Every structure is written in C-alpha cells, then in structure tokens.
Amino acid sequence: DVKVTQSSRYLVKRTGEKVFLECVQDMDHENMFWYRQDPGLGLRLIYFSYDVKMKEKGDIPEGYSVSREKKERFSLILESASTNQTSMYLCASSPAQETQYFGPGTRLLVL
Amino acid sequence: AQSVTQPDIHITVSEGASLELRCNYSYGATPYLFWYVQSPGQGLQLLLKYFSGDTLVQGIKGFEAEFKRSQSSFNLRKPSVHWSDAAEYFCAVGPLGGGFKTIFGAGTRLFVKA
Numbered sequence: 001d002v003k004v005t006q007s008s009r010y011l012v013k014r015t016g017e018k019v020f021l022e023c024v025q026d027m028d029h030e031n032m033f034w035y036r037q038d039p040g041l042g043l044r045l046i047y048f049s050y051d052v053k054m055k056e057k058g059d060i061p062e063g064y065s066v067s068r069e070k071k072e073r074f075s076l077i078l079e080s081a082s083t084n085q086t087s088m089y090l091c092a093s094s095p096a097q098e099t100q101y102f103g104p105g106t107r108l109l110v111l
Numbered sequence: 112a113q114s115v116t117q118p119d120i121h122i123t124v125s126e127g128a129s130l131e132l133r134c135n136y137s138y139g140a141t142p143y144l145f146w147y148v149q150s151p152g153q154g155l156q157l158l159l160k161y162f163s164g165d166t167l168v169q170g171i172k173g174f175e176a177e178f179k180r181s182q183s184s185f186n187l188r189k190p191s192v193h194w195s196d197a198a199e200y201f202c203a204v205g206p207l208g209g210g211f212k213t214i215f216g217a218g219t220r221l222f223v224k225a
Contacts, residue, residue, distance in 0.1 A: 043215040102154035
C-alpha cells in the first residue's frame, strides 16, 4: 500500500513564525502536491513538484514556499505565518498523471 | 475555465436508503474524473476513477459512478448506505491539459441517520 506521512497532525504557531510542514511518501512517485483545505472551498493547490528540485506554483502560492531535495520528501514552508494561513494542509503524491494518494493532513492554527 | 461543481453542500440519508451525489464539470475535452472520500480527521481516499471505456465505473465500498458526456456529469451512487459511509465526498477533474493539476469540487458532506 502507498503510504504518505505528514510530520504533524496538529500544529499551533504564532504570527510571524517560520513553519515547516514535512511530507514523505514511500512509493517512489514522481509527483508530490501540497493543498490547503478550507470549509466550502474544497482543496486548493498551493504547490506541486514533478521531480527532485523541480516545483510549480499552484493556485494559491502566496505566502508559501516548498523544497524537494529528495524524491520521497516534499516540504511546505510558511516564511512568516499569518492568521489567514490557519487551515488543514494536505500532502499527496502520485505516479505520472495518475491517482493521487493523500496523507492524513496537518491542522495548523496560527495565533 | 475548468471547474467542478458539487451542488449539494450536505445530504442526509437514512441507513439502508440509496444515495446519489451529484458532480458536474466544465472541461474542454474528455477529462479524467475521480471521486474521493474523506472521513473525519483523515486525508482523502480514492473511491473510483474514470479515464476511458465503460462509462459506469465500480469502486470500493460498493460505490459506483456514471460518466455522462452529454450532461458533463459524473454522479456517485450507492444502493444501500451504511452508517460508516458518513463522510465528505469530493469529485475531481484532472490532470488538465496533460499536466499535473487536479481540480477538486467543494465537497458534499453525507450524514447518515439511523
């Protein structure tokens, strides 16, 4: 079975802090994704990566950056957390243009 | 613009009753279509997908969906709902234009009453 893990299930941070969210997949997938999920808005793509060190902006990249130094790991970085970044963050991976496999999510609260 | 619409924010059905969740999409060509389910506090799990071929697709947990090109719809159905089906359901379209982006609908939350 494909397994996608996220470093934290719940996270509480203060405004202005730098926040790292880590995602690891164990199936050698080329593609990895970061989404945020908010009630009534569904999933919105923040960034995705189709190879090591490669990244593309999604629909809402402002305030976020990403890093993919190894194929199995994709990190989302909030450079200076703000209250409007309080959300559920979901990581996913997929083989080329195929089904996405999701991690359990990280619920982030920014105070 | 490509989009996915799930008209029902929430639906309540009785246990044992049939279920249909609606999904309409806007896309310039035949899309790849997915239904995912999210249980409380969990990530999304694939229920079924349509890429080509038979327009009636069977998935896990007794779900099925039918692709209707003329109606731009991909509705999810189950003949008899179980209490454990209570969750949020997302319809998705992608990848778009041969790329990597999948567009998700806003979701439909299913409540099951005894």
